[in-house]
Amino acid sequence: MDFLFRRRALESSVLTGLALGVFLTFSMSYPDLTLARGIGPVSYSDAAAKALPAVVNVAIEKRSRPRRGHGRLFEPFFDRGNSRGERAEQGVGSGVLVGDGYILTNNHVIEGASRVVVTLNDGRALSAKVVGADAKSDVGLLRVDEKNLPSIEWGDSRKLKIADVVLAIGNPFGVGQTVTMGIVSAKGRTNVDIVDYEDFIQTDAAINPGNSGGALVDATGKLVGINTAIYSRSGGSQGIGFAIPVAMARPIMEAIKKNGVVERGYLGVVIQDVSRGMLKALKLSSTRGALVSDVQEGSPAESAGLRHGDVVVEVDGKEIKDTQSLRNEVALVPPGTRVRVVVMRDGAREGFSITVGRLGGPVVKKRKPKKSSGHALRGISVSAVPSGLARDNGLRDGVGVLVKELVSKSPAARQGLRAGDIILEINRERLRQPDDFYSAAEDAGKEALLRIVRRGNVLYWIVRSK
Numbered sequence: 001m002d003f004l005f006r007r008r009a010l011e012s013s014v015l016t017g018l019a020l021g022v023f024l025t026f027s028m029s030y031p032d033l034t035l036a037r038g039i040g041p042v043s044y045s046d047a048a049a050k051a052l053p054a055v056v057n058v059a060i061e062k063r064s065r066p067r068r069g070h071g072r073l074f075e076p077f078f079d080r081g082n083s084r085g086e087r088a089e090q091g092v093g094s095g096v097l098v099g100d101g102y103i104l105t106n107n108h109v110i111e112g113a114s115r116v117v118v119t120l121n122d123g124r125a126l127s128a129k130v131v132g133a134d135a136k137s138d139v140g141l142l143r144v145d146e147k148n149l150p151s152i153e154w155g156d157s158r159k160l161k162i163a164d165v166v167l168a169i170g171n172p173f174g175v176g177q178t179v180t181m182g183i184v185s186a187k188g189r190t191n192v193d194i195v196d197y198e199d200f201i202q203t204d205a206a207i208n209p210g211n212s213g214g215a216l217v218d219a220t221g222k223l224v225g226i227n228t229a230i231y232s233r234s235g236g237s238q239g240i241g242f243a244i245p246v247a248m249a250r251p252i253m254e255a256i257k258k259n260g261v262v263e264r265g266y267l268g269v270v271i272q273d274v275s276r277g278m279l280k281a282l283k284l285s286s287t288r289g290a291l292v293s294d295v296q297e298g299s300p301a302e303s304a305g306l307r308h309g310d311v312v313v314e315v316d317g318k319e320i321k322d323t324q325s326l327r328n329e330v331a332l333v334p335p336g337t338r339v340r341v342v343v344m345r346d347g348a349r350e351g352f353s354i355t356v357g358r359l360g361g362p363v364v365k366k367r368k369p370k371k372s373s374g375h376a377l378r379g380i381s382v383s384a385v386p387s388g389l390a391r392d393n394g395l396r397d398g399v400g401v402l403v404k405e406l407v408s409k410s411p412a413a414r415q416g417l418r419a420g421d422i423i424l425e426i427n428r429e430r431l432r433q434p435d436d437f438y439s440a441a442e443d444a445g446k447e448a449l450l451r452i453v454r455r456g457n458v459l460y461w462i463v464r465s466k
Helices: 002-029 045-054 246-259 276-282 300-304 323-331 387-392 434-444
Strands: 041-043 055-064 087-099 102-106 115-119 125-134 139-144 165-170 178-189 200-203 215-218 223-230 241-245 269-273 290-295 311-315 338-345 348-355 380-384 401-406 422-426 447-454 457-464
Touching (some): 045 055, 045 165, 055 102, 087 165, 115 139, 125 246, 139 246, 165 223, 178 241, 200 223, 223 246, 241 246, 269 323, 269 457, 276 457, 290 457, 300 348, 311 323, 422 434
Antiparallel strands (some): 055 087, 115 125, 165 178, 200 241, 223 241, 269 290, 290 311, 311 338, 401 422, 422 447
8 A cells, every 4th residue: 555655656746747847848948928827828928029010000092993892801901982983092901021121911902002101010100112012922012211120030831730829910990000819720721712822821810901911920929921811701800811821922022022023933734633533543542732634835844754644742842732732832933943843653753853934824735335335434425526626725636536425314424524525535545536435435444534625624534434
């Protein structure tokens, strides 16, 4: 009994020592955070005090004709004035001083501004000029001619984790500088349909109209994002806000500082996400990556040896999760830069060295079916592709076959194939005439991976027999 008592006392002292060690480690790591009862930070006043002087109010004037608002995500910034003719507009947003008089903000805050005035945390009002802006990412850059201004410390948005505490600082509704607190709800948010290049930090920290262009900072007061938009049905915060991560905003800002515009990198590939249904056909174990459905003739990708059917999984050591991830990574590479691109091809990893080009705009390049076999492509009638239609879709004559008819209850019709689609391949086998289609369809069995052209877009499509 005495032995058991001594053992429990020893265990208790060990646990107490471990707890004290954790407490001291945390305290040394975050000396600027107030701790209460050893249970963690309860005040972020030091972090806010560190960032607040660098966050400014941005007021603009412009003249324009009546227009619609930004929609459910971009809540209106501007007083709409009269509903007829040209009118004066005024808008209020926020910005962040990042050094040498430069102020990072949103494009939609300063778009079309004829006059910009920024008000500092100490009350000074300064005239600012627009250095440049990038509508595709919603990044804008201002500059004021004033010395000895405060500036924010850069953080690393890539190191943020889900549930990390963040503070949103801005000027909501023009009431004055305000700090709200929340957590990182999600990272890498895409397909939000705000801008062309999306990789948003999602947070539940309240971001209201007027906060746009303001700072999203971490628990130590370092800048990790530029507040951009909210999802709202009421016009106010509903706990879903979006910020541009500094890992994206900063290189775009540097490009604007250097050239006044953003020149984006370009590979020359048409891409799509990998679905689970494609894994077996593409010899993949995961849906991560971007599937190359077409390679533009004469593009950097073609010169380097990329092919349709490749799945890009890495660019210069950075993992590619999906199509948006690849677009974002390549877009941030300065044209003329050489990068290493890793792809999955026939189940194996292959690396390619590619000199990234300059983005100048996307260029994309009758026998009846046999009765009754159970293959996945039964019920499809095809013909040769007319020359005019081939040219309209960027194809050479004699490439692919045109879907003329589908039996309404056939597997292909049920799974989304349409009359008018052009089928280029079945299970990686190229088609040049209708006979090729029917032969390959018979051999396809219960599942077929098609490569098709639909309205100029090249896509992979899975059809299964059911």
